[in-house]
Amino acid sequence: MNSESKYQGSCFCGVVQFTVSGKPEGMGYCHCESCRRWSASPVNAFTLWKPEQVVVLKGADSIGTYNKTPNSYRKWCKNCGGHIFTEHPGMGLIDVFAAVIPDFPYEAGVHVHYQEHRLPIKDGVMKLKDVPLELGGSGEVIQE
Template identity: 35%
Template sequence: MSLKGSCLCGTVKYEVTGSLDFAGNCHCSICRKSHGAAFATWGIIKPDQFRWVSGEDFVQHYESSPGRTRYFCRKCGSPLASAHAGSVGEVVMGTIDGDPGTRPREHIFVGSKAPWYDITDSLPQHDTWPPGFMP
């Protein structure tokens, strides 16, 4: 299986060889501000599964918190991926072209979620990182 993704303007394209390990919704203030939304939905991958296919010259990145780098298209601003400790390990689900084959399994960092957004589904909610998970 292979997943393909791209930015809004189509300049940057990436590929994930294999499937997503899982997906989740992050409500932390950094994800909210980075995505301009109530939360960001991330697909977790193995770092060796990710590669930029085209437009890598247009990929900009910055360290949003210690050890975490976010990648986005500098032409259109689309957030694309993030890395912990140097290797891309997450892709923004909204940038995947087509059905990723998995659905979000949880909400994380709901302790700092937007006060104007109510979570109305039955997925598990964690105030910070889920038990046993920390990149």
């Protein structure tokens, strides 16, 4: 993937449409309780982008926001309820859910918050107890 790559994404109904461009800062799976509950699944596939790499093309007025904590502003389509992305202001990143950018060549590089997992995944990808040291976590690796 080169720095000029651009991928289309949308909510479930297509009212909200956006692009991501370039290369994400990271990709992986999150196993924390908040992501599990928000996504209604045992694990959430994330892609992390700088804000300027995410451009809403259509439906900005249909985007709802909920923040349980100041660390995460979760965004969804007010028309269909489809989850789109989560802004992380403290990290200066936006987590665009991998499932909403279908043509993006997703490759997980890490599992975060694996100590909270409900679905064991044996894929050879590094498992972190919480988050990387450079993002304020312990950086502690958990064995598969």
